[in-house]
Amino acid sequence: MTPFAYDRAPSLAAAVASRARHRSDGVWDAGADFFAGGTDLVQLMRESLRNPDRVVDITALPGLDQIEDRGSSVRLGALVRMSDAASHTLVRDHYPVVTEALLASASAQVRNLATLGGNLLQRTRCGYFRDPGSPCNKREPGSGCPAIQGQNRFHAIFGGSEHCIATYAGDLANALAALDATVTIAGPQGERAILVTELHRPPGATPAVETQLAPGELITAIDVPADRRGWRSHYLKIRDRASFEWSIASAAVALDLDGGVVRDVRIAVGGVATTPWRLPQVEAALRGRRLTPELARGATALAAEGAVPHGRNLYKVELIRRTVARALEEIGGLA
Numbered sequence: 001m002t003p004f005a006y007d008r009a010p011s012l013a014a015a016v017a018s019r020a021r022h023r024s025d026g027v028w029d030a031g032a033d034f035f036a037g038g039t040d041l042v043q044l045m046r047e048s049l050r051n052p053d054r055v056v057d058i059t060a061l062p063g064l065d066q067i068e069d070r071g072s073s074v075r076l077g078a079l080v081r082m083s084d085a086a087s088h089t090l091v092r093d094h095y096p097v098v099t100e101a102l103l104a105s106a107s108a109q110v111r112n113l114a115t116l117g118g119n120l121l122q123r124t125r126c127g128y129f130r131d132p133g134s135p136c137n138k139r140e141p142g143s144g145c146p147a148i149q150g151q152n153r154f155h156a157i158f159g160g161s162e163h164c165i166a167t168y169a170g171d172l173a174n175a176l177a178a179l180d181a182t183v184t185i186a187g188p189q190g191e192r193a194i195l196v197t198e199l200h201r202p203p204g205a206t207p208a209v210e211t212q213l214a215p216g217e218l219i220t221a222i223d224v225p226a227d228r229r230g231w232r233s234h235y236l237k238i239r240d241r242a243s244f245e246w247s248i249a250s251a252a253v254a255l256d257l258d259g260g261v262v263r264d265v266r267i268a269v270g271g272v273a274t275t276p277w278r279l280p281q282v283e284a285a286l287r288g289r290r291l292t293p294e295l296a297r298g299a300t301a302l303a304a305e306g307a308v309p310h311g312r313n314l315y316k317v318e319l320i321r322r323t324v325a326r327a328l329e330e331i332g333g334l335a
């Protein structure tokens with residue numbers, strides 16, 4: 001690990017001021033990194049994949065470790081630990097998709113340490129990205145993407161580019177995407193809120209730029225709309241082993257049923273795309289119709305529309321259809 005300086009930010013303003021160094025193309029420079037749970041950052045630093053010259057500890061920032069009912073939303077502070085959010089009554093009782101996504105993530109030990117904000121920003125698990133000896137456009141812009149012709153069993157069938165096909169690794173963001181949740185971001189220009197679905201950027205020609213966060217910005221809170229409380233919701237994660245594993249496909253479904261008719265629905269999938277990925281074509285096929293096994297089968301057959309497989313990940317085309325179908329059947333009482 002490369003030696004680094006350690007600062008503990010006493011306030012949000014100090015934290016923002018401490019980390020405004022990006023290269024002119026928007027790529028994070030080696031400068032300072034924020035530290036909260038550290039579960040991903042420390043791993044990246046140990047493997048010399050991130051070499052910040054300063055780590056700014058934000059765990060003492062006041063007010064960011066609370067979960068509160070704000071009337072129009074439930075607000076989850078960015079420093080809330082994953083395990084605390086999963087078991088909180090406001091989350092567990094009203095947004096089961098969030099609790100299920102959190103409990104399907106990592107291990108109990110990691111969930112006790114990792115924060116919600118950090119979890120949203122976790123880096124990809126692409127093996128080439130995690131291998132300092134491999135070229136990788138995300139880690140070293142312009143060095144190439146060996147995954148496109150190489151070991152791509154775990155890679156994306158949605159949202160990729162000729163420069164990168166790495167999947168977004170998280171679960172929580174998919175659940176939040178299905179609830180139309182927003183993230184509040186603090187930065188040098190003040191505060192702003194964006195949808196969770198807008199937070200992550202598809203790789204395009206600049207895979208190293210992974211989110212919409214501008215220099216110095218950090219996530220302070222997540223707001224889940226209160227009007228989703230009456231909806232059924234469910235997270236289904238498919239993975240190679242039952243615990244402590246990233247998904248090869250996952251589906252977050254939020255369903256507003258009115259006497260068996262789909263009044264509204266949101267579906268977001270993970271493990272198959274470069275960002276949390278909504279399926280508007282499946283939602284449109286379901287909306288306003290009576291939920292039956294036939295409707296579920298017909299609608300979820302559209303789940304792989306637009307998929308671009310790359311050889312070893314061809315299996316994900318059928319897998320994502322079946323994952324979405326099963327999640328919908330389970331939540332709709334059809335299973």
Ligand code: SF4
Binds near residue numbers: 136146164
């Ligand atoms: Fe790097 Fe993306 Fe290619 Fe993986 S898929 S090697 S992260 S550029």
